Amino acid sequence: MAPEAGALDGSSVGALAAGVRAHQKLAISQALNLVEDRRPAARDAVSALLGALHEPNVPAQGQRVGLTGPPGVGKSSLAAALARELRHRGRTVGVVAIDPTSVRSGGSILGDRARMGFDPSDEGIFVRSFATGGEAGGLSWATHAAVEVLGAAYEVVLVETTGVGQTETDVRHVADTVALVIQPGSGDVLQFIKAGVMEIPDVLVVNKADHEALAARALADLRGAAHSVASAGAGGALPMVATSATIGLGVAALADALDAHHRSLDALEARRLEGDVAWSMQLFVRRHGEHGVLTLGGRAALEAELRQRRGEGSPPALAERLSERFLAALRGQPGAST
Ligand SMILES: Nc1nc2c(ncn2[C@@H]2O[C@H](COP(=O)(O)OP(=O)(O)OP(=O)(O)O)[C@@H](O)[C@H]2O)c(=O)[nH]1
Ligand SMILES: [Mg+2]
Structure with missing residues (x-):
């Protein structure tokens, strides 16, 4: 049975990630059902799952x-x-x-x-x-x-x-x-x-x-x-x-x-990194447009930051962080520059 998207807490995300890594078909099906679910709670869960699947210190494989x-x-x-x-x-x-x-x-x-x-x-x-x-x-x-x-x-x-x-x-x-x-x-x-x-x-x-x-x-x-x-x-x-x-x-x-x-390919890691950066950028731009990009300092600066912060979360999670910063900047709140 597919997990209830909203109810997927940290430990069940961890369990799902472990099942996926162990190539258990049931876990993989559940993860892909979650991926297809467009509700915000499911997206948050997938974002957490991707974070759990990504091992920053392991070189790109496969x-x-x-x-x-x-x-x-x-x-x-x-x-x-x-x-x-x-x-x-x-x-x-x-x-x-x-x-x-x-x-x-x-x-x-x-x-x-x-x-x-x-x-x-x-x-x-x-x-x-x-x-x-x-x-x-x-x-x-x-x-x-x-x-x-x-x-x-x-x-x-x-x-x-x-x-x-x-x-x-x-x-x-x-x-x-x-x-x-x-x-x-x-x-x-x-x-x-x-x-x-x-x-x-x-x-x-x-x-x-x-x-x-x-x-x-x-x-x-x-x-x-x-x-x-x-x-x-x-x-x-x-x-x-x-x-x-x-x-x-x-x-x-x-x-x-x-x-x-x-x-x-002599730079698999770099190629994967650029793919992740492009995904984060796409998610951010889709939500806030070029205005958002300019507000946060322009494309080159954002891409450089995303590259640097890659280990800190999945691409959707990093896009979400940019988004929060943009919204804070719109409100003129402190924290807009962090
Ligand atoms: N003669 C011949 N027919 C083929 C070959 N490969 C696929 N077909 C036929 O071409 C048609 C389309 O095949 P698909 O594999 O669905 O093509 P596709 O590119 O995935 O199509 P879309 O996903 O709709 O873009 C089917 O009727 C296949 O049987 C081939 O090597 N030779
Ligand atoms: Mg096809």
């Missing part, structure tokens, strides 16, 4: 992969195939899908599909889809929090988000590696990258390459396009993988490419 791209390219199917591949390699996996389809149909595509392929008694995999999409000004609160919860329980977290442009950029706040999934013949996405509308992904995936000939043609197209992206100033070669989620083609190669990128 691998967080964002799968992003236009609707219908096969991200959910690929997430399920990739999760199966990772399980074969002995790694534990948590999947969170922000599933716009479920908003339309009321169902959960990934959930259904994934359940088809996973052994329910497998303790090493957890799949959850959220019907909530992004919120104005960024990824949903639930997405950030769910990644933190799953990241505390599983070695690899896959995050599926739909969209190009802002979504692809925002998924960087939660993922160490961003894979952009497209389908053959989708040159428009590369135009976006070239035009600087979109950040450069870490890995480019052409899904629906269901037979070798199609895969070869799709990759040849992409290499040409990626070459012009690179010459437009995007730097080194972009790793590209052709996959078919339906027949399992290229999924192992994709897992390898994701690992290779992850190994090449």
Whole structure:
């Protein structure tokens, strides 16, 4: 049974955190139910839970992969195939899908599909889809929090988000590696990258390459396009993988490419820190706007402070502190400068 959000005191938050860390599915489900609960008491409880899950003196661990791209390219199917591949390699996996389809149909595509392929008694995999999409000004609160919860329980977290442009950029706040999934013949996405509308992904995936000939043609197209992206100033070669989620083609190669990128990250801790800072800033800006930012000394100063205070609480807790300070400043009270 899900805990009553308002009744989650310090010791039950601690117990829930311990259950999540011990990858107990019941505790993880409860934590994710709490994450989905939009009531203020639940948000406070999640904020406390994230604080309890975050161990400031332990270096960043695990691998967080964002799968992003236009609707219908096969991200959910690929997430399920990739999760199966990772399980074969002995790694534990948590999947969170922000599933716009479920908003339309009321169902959960990934959930259904994934359940088809996973052994329910497998303790090493957890799949959850959220019907909530992004919120104005960024990824949903639930997405950030769910990644933190799953990241505390599983070695690899896959995050599926739909969209190009802002979504692809925002998924960087939660993922160490961003894979952009497209389908053959989708040159428009590369135009976006070239035009600087979109950040450069870490890995480019052409899904629906269901037979070798199609895969070869799709990759040849992409290499040409990626070459012009690179010459437009995007730097080194972009790793590209052709996959078919339906027949399992290229999924192992994709897992390898994701690992290779992850190994090449020399500043995982810094990347995670910037994600946390961005989340806190987003929460604060959503509430108080640029006026709030200016009142507290400007963006650069606030970001520097958030970096410094990271160990003091979860990103929502730190955002809440800024918020209190802003409100105090509005009232002209002493304490406005602490
Ligand atoms: N032929 C082929 N079809 C695929 C492949 N991967 C997915 N599909 C199909 O494409 C459709 C969309 O797949 P999803 O996995 O739901 O795609 P998605 O990107 O998650 O979609 P949204 O979450 O709605 O953006 C489904 O009918 C899949 O069966 C593939 O590799 N080859
Ligand atoms: Mg999907």
